[in-house]
Amino acid sequence: MCPKSIDQLQEIREQRKEQILSAALELFAQQGYHATSMQQISKNAGISKGLSYNYFESKDEILSTLFLRFSKEIMEMLDTNQDREITNTEVRQFIDNYFKYLEEKKEYCKFFMQITVQPGVLEMIMTGSLGQIIMKNNEYFIKFFQKLSKDSAEMEMLVFTSLLKGYSLQYVFAPGMITDVQKEGMKNMLMAILNRNN
Amino acid sequence: MCPKSIDQLQEIREQRKEQILSAALELFAQQGYHATSMQQISKNAGISKGLSYNYFESKDEILSTLFLRFSKEIMEMLDTNQDREITNTEVRQFIDNYFKYLEEKKEYCKFFMQITVQPGVLEMIMTGSLGQIIMKNNEYFIKFFQKLSKDSAEMEMLVFTSLLKGYSLQYVFAPGMITDVQKEGMKNMLMAILNRNN
DNA sequence: AAATGATGACTGACCGGTCGGTCAAAGATA
DNA sequence: TATCTTTGACCGACCGGTCAGTCATCATTT
Numbered sequence: 001m002c003p004k005s006i007d008q009l010q011e012i013r014e015q016r017k018e019q020i021l022s023a024a025l026e027l028f029a030q031q032g033y034h035a036t037s038m039q040q041i042s043k044n045a046g047i048s049k050g051l052s053y054n055y056f057e058s059k060d061e062i063l064s065t066l067f068l069r070f071s072k073e074i075m076e077m078l079d080t081n082q083d084r085e086i087t088n089t090e091v092r093q094f095i096d097n098y099f100k101y102l103e104e105k106k107e108y109c110k111f112f113m114q115i116t117v118q119p120g121v122l123e124m125i126m127t128g129s130l131g132q133i134i135m136k137n138n139e140y141f142i143k144f145f146q147k148l149s150k151d152s153a154e155m156e157m158l159v160f161t162s163l164l165k166g167y168s169l170q171y172v173f174a175p176g177m178i179t180d181v182q183k184e185g186m187k188n189m190l191m192a193i194l195n196r197n198n
Numbered sequence: 199m200c201p202k203s204i205d206q207l208q209e210i211r212e213q214r215k216e217q218i219l220s221a222a223l224e225l226f227a228q229q230g231y232h233a234t235s236m237q238q239i240s241k242n243a244g245i246s247k248g249l250s251y252n253y254f255e256s257k258d259e260i261l262s263t264l265f266l267r268f269s270k271e272i273m274e275m276l277d278t279n280q281d282r283e284i285t286n287t288e289v290r291q292f293i294d295n296y297f298k299y300l301e302e303k304k305e306y307c308k309f310f311m312q313i314t315v316q317p318g319v320l321e322m323i324m325t326g327s328l329g330q331i332i333m334k335n336n337e338y339f340i341k342f343f344q345k346l347s348k349d350s351a352e353m354e355m356l357v358f359t360s361l362l363k364g365y366s367l368q369y370v371f372a373p374g375m376i377t378d379v380q381k382e383g384m385k386n387m388l389m390a391i392l393n394r395n396n
Numbered sequence: 397a398a399a400t401g402a403t404g405a406c407t408g409a410c411c412g413g414t415c416g417g418t419c420a421a422a423g424a425t426a
Numbered sequence: 427t428a429t430c431t432t433t434g435a436c437c438g439a440c441c442g443g444t445c446a447g448t449c450a451t452c453a454t455t456t
Contacts, residue, residue: 039406049433050417050432110401119312159384181353249406
């Protein structure tokens with residue numbers, strides 16, 4: 001292949017990249033990062049190992065790309081269109097989206113949790129540009145809970161985030177243990193927290 | 199060294215084993231399992247790599263030993279002295295012990311979470327003898343919540359476990375974000391669930 | 397007490413194998 | 427021909443694990 005047109009070329013390259021990323025994600029989620037070799041990724045993508053290095057500088061770059069993409073997808077759910085404030089309806093929407101995401105992309109979430117928990121990863125994220133976004137969102141989130149409850153904002157927020165994270169953990173890692181009824185129950189419980197004024 | 203006495207010898211061997219385990223745990227928690235080599239573990243324990251293999255069959259055995267030990271420590275907190283029933287006071291004690299453990303052995307908990315989340319690990323645990331114990335305890339726990347609340351036992355339990363796991367995650371991985379006030383608040387909240395009859 | 401033997405802890409060089417990453421050459425397209 | 431894609435052989439590094447052999451210590455013999 002060669003310059004058909006610059007745009008077309010770029011698009012083909014982009015497709016190949018996606019091909020590699022998709023193959024890598026599948027294996028990472030299945031076997032973990034360290035247990036997955038570039039050989040396997042390439043084979044799963046239907047190309048040679050050498051070619052993978054034409055599209056990504058390193059195995060690590062593949063991981064980072066996937067991880068950042070996921071993080072941004074989650075962050076955008078809460079993003080509030082940059083109005084520097086999180087409203088009640090926005091949080092409700094976030095809950096809906098998040099639960100849907102958890103359901104539809106369970107493997108992706110599993111992968112994400114595995115990576116996040118790895119030593120050094122969290123520190124690396126928080127010092128990067130993504131860390132800025134996370135901290136900003138966190139700040140808005142705190143303000144939101146302060147509006148909701150003057151004297152116990154931090155506690156309300158801790159309960160909310162704990163419920164969300166703990167539920168996610170169990171949902172992703174203990175399949176079949178959580179019924180649809182419980183899923184809806186948890187959603188309602190989270191929603192209910194948003195209504196508890198003062 | 200040679201047969202001073204069989205007991206003494208055994209004790210020395212035991213000490214060496216502990217030395218290796220302790221060195222390994224420190225590195226596993228710091229850098230992760232895969233990123234830690236036997237060379238490093240041995241060096242950290244102040245012995246040669248070869249000697250490590252005199253005490254453990256493989257790197258994996260070191261990991262398993264640490265992991266099982268931790269699991270059993272947690273399980274014993276809920277163990278109820280084998281009376282096949284979990285009482286209210288037992289759960290209260292469990293909460294106390296668990297929170298103390300989380301505080302005192304934060305690194306250990308971090309390590310445990312990292313391992314648990316790894317692909318294949320959970321399946322391996324649940325099919326082993328530890329899995330039996332976990333499932334038994336789970337069963338007793340369900341019964342406990344059924345006594346507590348007839349019509350929403352599963353939901354109460356989901357909330358309880360989600361709060362506990364989500365809180366643990368944040369406490370262990372986001373140091374400094376959780377104040378003592380919040381810690382006590384969370385404890386009280388968990389305790390409160392136990393009081394909500396029907 | 398001195399010499400010898402026996403035991404098991406301990407070392408470090410070594411091995412097979414794998415992995416991330418490179419590169420020269422071939423293929424494909426204009 | 428010129429240019430980009432693609433391949434797969436190849437490299438050096440490292441890792442988990444092994445093993446022949448050393449050494450300190452005690453028991454036994456002289």
